[in-house]
Amino acid sequence: MTRPITLPFYAKLAFILVTLICFAFIFCTGKNIITPVLLAFLFAVLLLPIFSFFNEKLKLPRHLAAIVCLIIFLSFIVGILIFISYQVTYMANDFETIKKNANAFIIEIHKFIRENFQVSIGDQKKYLDSVTQDSVKTGQAKLGSFIISVSDVLFDSMIIVVYTFLFLIYKEHFKLFLAKLIKRENHSVLMDILSQIKVSINNYIVSLIIEMIVVSVLTSLGLWIIGIKYFILLGLITGILNLIPYIGITIAGIITILASLTGSGETSVILGILIVNIIVQFIDNNLLVPLIINSKVEINAFVSIMGIIVGGAAAGISGMFLAIPLLAILKIIFDRIESLAPWGYLMGNHVPRKFTWRKRKVATEN
Structure with a gap:
């Protein structure tokens, strides 16, 4: 029987770093x-029941x-998209009102800047005209890339549906x-890992x-x-965009402010929208996320934020969305492999008592 090879800590650390770099x-x-x-895998696990x-x-x-x-899943998504598109079409009828109130709001901003920063309205308009011209040139240059991006999204959506179907049948x-891949005596550990991954992903997506x-x-x-006209549509858009960490709620706030111009362009209304978003985000970050999200995936906030940042840098919005479930899967695997258990503990949200170092007793010769 061959004895397992034991490596010093620095060699293990080097192997771990090299593996992470390769991945x-x-x-x-x-x-x-x-x-x-990966997205298809998550959707397949969600649809398994x-x-x-x-x-x-x-x-x-x-x-x-x-x-x-897949028909049930796609019908749910298409239903939401149809509702949103119908409401957006209905809101487009108020375009002239939005334009009028937007102009009034811009005039108020010009006056505020003139009174507080001593910049004349003429100078402000010159600066805006130069910025607008640069934006138009940049927009024309990026129009082709935008069309390519839309086609890529449509292709990815179709391929995700195909992958989800294949994951289910295979x-x-x-x-x-x-x-x-593994020895027979480790099959029980494998089945435990797979079952926990299924439960964790289902709990996370349901949460x-x-x-x-x-x-x-x-x-x-x-x-x-506060009297916003399309409050149901804007609330639904905010809830959907809130699934995108960090940038989602900012985009939702901008859309809500633009939609509020269908009623009036008063500063108090826009201030009320900002207050509503701040209060909802406070409730979300301090009550919903700890009670609903973190309690299901059992990953501490530091690892979650780092994972979201790394996922966003690597794969954009999709990477940010995938970061938490992938970290949850890694933690499940680490917790059930003895040599990787410390890394699973590092990712967890346990709050231990104060740790005291134990001194080694040194034997003295008489």
């Missing part, structure tokens, strides 16, 4: 291929059960592949949906109180 290089190089696969119901309970063939699951095939609904309701209620 990061592979992901950054092939992010356009890997990101749709529905797939099992149709396949095992109702005895539908595997392919038919997967198709039904679920057992992938499990058997993983079982063949995101609950958070989206709560944020949408709170935002809609706040906008209704």
Whole structure:
């Protein structure tokens, strides 16, 4: 029987760093291929209970059960998009009102700058004209890249649906592949890891949906109180964009401010919108995220923020969305492998008592 090789700490650390660098290089190089696969994997795990119901309970063939699951999933998404597009079309009828109130709001800003910073309105308009001309030139240059980006999004959406379908029908095939990679005595650990990954991802995505609904309701209620016309639509958009860390709520605030111009361009209304967004974000960050999100994935805030930043730098918005579930999967794997358990503990949100170092007793010779 061969004895396991024991390496010093610095050698283990070097292997870990090299492995992380290799994974990061592979992901950054092939992010356009890997990101749709990971998104499809998350959606497939979310749809597994529905797939099992149709396949095992109702005895539908595997392919038919997967198709039904995708139809339900896509119908839900398309329904939300149709509602939003209908409301946006209805709001477009108020374009002239928006334009009028926007001009009034801009005039108020010009007056505020003139009174407080002693910059004449003429100088302000000259500066805005120069910026506008540069923006038009830049926009014309980027129009082609924007069209290419839209086509890429449509292609990625179609390929994600295909990948999700394949993940569902080849679920057992992938499990058997993983079982063949490891020794038979470790199969129980593998099954425990897979079951925990399924539970963790399901809990995380369901928690995101609950958070989206709560944020949408709170935002809609706040906008209704201050008298915003399209409060339901804007609340729903805020809830959806809130799923994008950091930048989502900023985009939602800008959209809400623009939509508020359908009523009036008063500064007090815009100030009320900002107050509503701040209050909702305070509730979200201090109540919803700790109680709903962090309690499900069990990852501390430091690792979460670092993961979101790294994911955004590597793969944009998709990387930011994938960061938390991927970290949760890594933590599940680390917790169940003895040599990697310290890294799983580092990622966790446990708050230990004060740690005291134990001194080693040194034996003295008489």
